[in-house]
Amino acid sequence: MYLCIEIANVMMKGEATVVKHTGSHYLLSRLPEWDLFPAVLRGKIRLKGSSATNPVAVGDVVAYEAEVSGNEGMPMSGMVTLENPAVITSVTPRKNYIIRKSTNLSRQSHIIAANLDRAFIIATIDYPEIKLPFLDRILVTCEVYNIPVTIVLNKVDLYRDSHAEMLQAFHEIYEGAGYPVMEVSALTGEGVDALREACKGNVSLFSGVSGVGKSSLIKALDPSLDPRVGEISDVHLQGKHTTTFYEMYALSSGGFIVDTPGLRGFGLVDLKKEEIALYFPEMLKASEGCRFAPCTHTHEPGCAVKEAVENGDISYDRYSSYLGMLEEEGKYR
Ligand code: GDP
Ligand code: ZN
Numbered sequence: 001m002y003l004c005i006e007i008a009n010v011m012m013k014g015e016a017t018v019v020k021h022t023g024s025h026y027l028l029s030r031l032p033e034w035d036l037f038p039a040v041l042r043g044k045i046r047l048k049g050s051s052a053t054n055p056v057a058v059g060d061v062v063a064y065e066a067e068v069s070g071n072e073g074m075p076m077s078g079m080v081t082l083e084n085p086a087v088i089t090s091v092t093p094r095k096n097y098i099i100r101k102s103t104n105l106s107r108q109s110h111i112i113a114a115n116l117d118r119a120f121i122i123a124t125i126d127y128p129e130i131k132l133p134f135l136d137r138i139l140v141t142c143e144v145y146n147i148p149v150t151i152v153l154n155k156v157d158l159y160r161d162s163h164a165e166m167l168q169a170f171h172e173i174y175e176g177a178g179y180p181v182m183e184v185s186a187l188t189g190e191g192v193d194a195l196r197e198a199c200k201g202n203v204s205l206f207s208g209v210s211g212v213g214k215s216s217l218i219k220a221l222d223p224s225l226d227p228r229v230g231e232i233s234d235v236h237l238q239g240k241h242t243t244t245f246y247e248m249y250a251l252s253s254g255g256f257i258v259d260t261p262g263l264r265g266f267g268l269v270d271l272k273k274e275e276i277a278l279y280f281p282e283m284l285k286a287s288e289g290c291r292f293a294p295c296t297h298t299h300e301p302g303c304a305v306k307e308a309v310e311n312g313d314i315s316y317d318r319y320s321s322y323l324g325m326l327e328e329e330g331k332y333r
């Protein structure tokens with residue numbers, strides 16, 4: 001009697017997350033597993049109403065099909081190869097995403113990442129000196145995109161003592177506005193455990209102006225990661241022919257991060273004057289008490305936001321960032 005083992009080709013279907021996009025293919029992983037396998041797009045997947053140059057972005061959850069000659073118990077990476085990649089058949093609607101435009105004037109946008117659980121905005125009080133209006137703009141952008149933010153103050157070893165008052169004021173302003181503020185030092189390792197803990201179970205965006213120590217911090221979180229320090233500069237991002245590929249990394253302690261080079265060019269939202277205050281959480285809350293609606297919180301009588309600024313419940317710095325954005329409306333895109 002013969003035992004005939006026939007290895008049939010099986011069509012496997014499933015859902016996975018895009019963790020990388022290279023020129024020719026995507027890498028998928030069935031998060032929270034880290035089982036990378038290649039995939040290609042079938043035909044043209046176009047998202048309705050999207051001007052994005054990339055219809056599928058890092059963080060997208062996609063449906064895939066793969067024809068494999070193995071069994072379901074095998075890891076995908078063993079069955080799906082570059083010669084026989086999976087095929088992406090659809091993209092699951094995003095809970096959020098963050099974009100950048102190729103240039104200031106360009107109408108084309110590039111989706112940096114989708115489905116982010118949180119953005120960690122890395123900053124320093126000093127070395128380099130913090131620019132609050134710039135930070136506030138980033139925070140507004142994250143509010144617009146519906147991405148919860150944690151502010152991570154790095155290099156506290158350098159300024160905790162020399163800038164103690166500023167540090168305390170910073171906590172008051174931003175925690176008062178509803179943003180968690182963590183203090184860390186990639187150099188001494190202080191606070192790094194807490195940050196690692198905060199990353200667990202999440203897909204997190206890491207962003208910050210260059211020089212704040214973002215790469216050092218990522219390395220401190222997981223020494224096996226080696227973000228390409230300084231390799232992708234903002235200047236290059238503005239170049240027409242340069243394609244930037246964002247990538248998701250798995251932290252060995254759990255959680256996934258998307259590292260973004262620089263912050264310039266992210267913060268590109270079109271907001272109408274009367275919308276801007278909706279994205280300053282503390283102003284939105286106070287504005288319930290304004291006599292007029294809508295209220296720009298500038299000249300209107302009975303404005304509860306101005307009153308809150310005057311009695312110190314809303315920080316003057318935040319309010320002045322808001323005024324700056326009102327003035328620049330249309331220009332800061
Ligand atoms: P990135 O541009 O944000 O990725 O910054 P890097 O990680 O390249 O760091 C910029 C500089 O700051 C480097 O010289 C780092 O050694 C230094 N640096 C990073 N983190 C810390 C820190 O926590 N404390 C101190 N004193 N220096 C740091
Ligand atoms: Zn008002």
